[in-house]
Amino acid sequence: MPTAFITGATAGIGAAFTRRLAADGFDLVLLARDRSRLEEAAERYRTTHRVRVETLIADLATDEGLAAAEDRARHGVDLLVNNAGFAQRGTFLRTDVGEEVAMLRVHCEAVLRLSHAALPGMMERGRGGVINVASVAAFFTRGTYSASKAWVVNFSESVLRDIAGSGAHVMALCPGWTHTEFHDRASMDMSGVPGFLWLDADELVDAAVRDFRRGVPVSVPGLPYKAFIALGRALPHGLTTRISTRVGRRYR
Numbered sequence: 001m002p003t004a005f006i007t008g009a010t011a012g013i014g015a016a017f018t019r020r021l022a023a024d025g026f027d028l029v030l031l032a033r034d035r036s037r038l039e040e041a042a043e044r045y046r047t048t049h050r051v052r053v054e055t056l057i058a059d060l061a062t063d064e065g066l067a068a069a070e071d072r073a074r075h076g077v078d079l080l081v082n083n084a085g086f087a088q089r090g091t092f093l094r095t096d097v098g099e100e101v102a103m104l105r106v107h108c109e110a111v112l113r114l115s116h117a118a119l120p121g122m123m124e125r126g127r128g129g130v131i132n133v134a135s136v137a138a139f140f141t142r143g144t145y146s147a148s149k150a151w152v153v154n155f156s157e158s159v160l161r162d163i164a165g166s167g168a169h170v171m172a173l174c175p176g177w178t179h180t181e182f183h184d185r186a187s188m189d190m191s192g193v194p195g196f197l198w199l200d201a202d203e204l205v206d207a208a209v210r211d212f213r214r215g216v217p218v219s220v221p222g223l224p225y226k227a228f229i230a231l232g233r234a235l236p237h238g239l240t241t242r243i244s245t246r247v248g249r250r251y252r
């Protein structure tokens with residue numbers, strides 16, 4: 001059986017990836033910080049889907065967590081889903097600088113180190129790959145969050161070029177607003193977001209898996225979000241940054 005390694009597997013989009021990949025018959029390596037949620041999820045998939053499940057309790061904002069995850073990614077992982085992430089409220093100078101650095105570690109350093117560890121084995125086997133969960137925010141300006149996600153998109157596209165012809169694939173997944181624990185954890189008031197803009201995590205993941213299999217480099221599920229990105233690229237850059245900063249201020 002192929003093995004999928006999913007970071008941030010206990011909630012939201014990561015849990016949806018876990019459900020989908022277990023149903024597809026993947027053995028699982030699940031990473032998060034909360035031991036009891038991780039073990040509860042692992043037991044559920046062992047019972048319901050009869051797949052092998054390993055758990056890795058690790059904080060990807062720490063040296064030890066990154067090293068443990070990197071070590072596991074080096075051995076026999078066929079599909080790596082770099083999904084763990086979080087949001088922050090507030091403008092740059094009002095946020096704690098340690099939290100900003102932690103965000104870069106989880107969103108960028110973990111993606112870089114785990115991809116670097118996992119890809120050589122995938123290329124040797126001539127199959128598999130990496131899905132890096134970025135965001136529609138990557139195409140707009142929303143502080144360290146959008147900057148880190150822009151890095152994820154650029155990094156994924158660059159690495160895909162580097163490994164062209166190897167049989168392995170790298171895809172950046174750019175979700176728009178999706179119902180998960182993400183906004184509640186950051187105490188963000190999202191009541192003003194219209195219903196049609198909310199994505200369902202399971203549908204998002206089905207679209208992502210479809211795009212990954214088709215070799216899409218940057219997956220943007222949902223027509224409204226494809227349109228936002230096209231519009232953002234068509235408008236003058238200064239106008240796009242003004243609009244995205246104003247919209248961003250509403251949701252923090």
Ligand SMILES: NC(=O)c1ccc[n+]([C@@H]2O[C@H](COP(=O)([O-])OP(=O)(O)OC[C@H]3O[C@@H](n4cnc5c(N)ncnc54)[C@H](OP(=O)(O)O)[C@@H]3O)[C@@H](O)[C@H]2O)c1
Nearest residue numbers: 008010011012013032033034060085135177178180181182
């Ligand atoms: N929801 C959205 O609207 C949305 C939109 C665009 C992009 N995204 C991106 O989608 C990804 C998943 O977000 P989500 O919405 O599914 O969030 P979520 O429901 O809050 O789940 C986050 C997951 O990441 C884990 N995690 C958080 N910090 C971690 C750390 N330092 N080390 C290890 N694991 C950590 C959490 O488990 P523990 O707390 O137990 O560690 C949890 O399993 C993120 O990269 C996010 O930026 C989300």
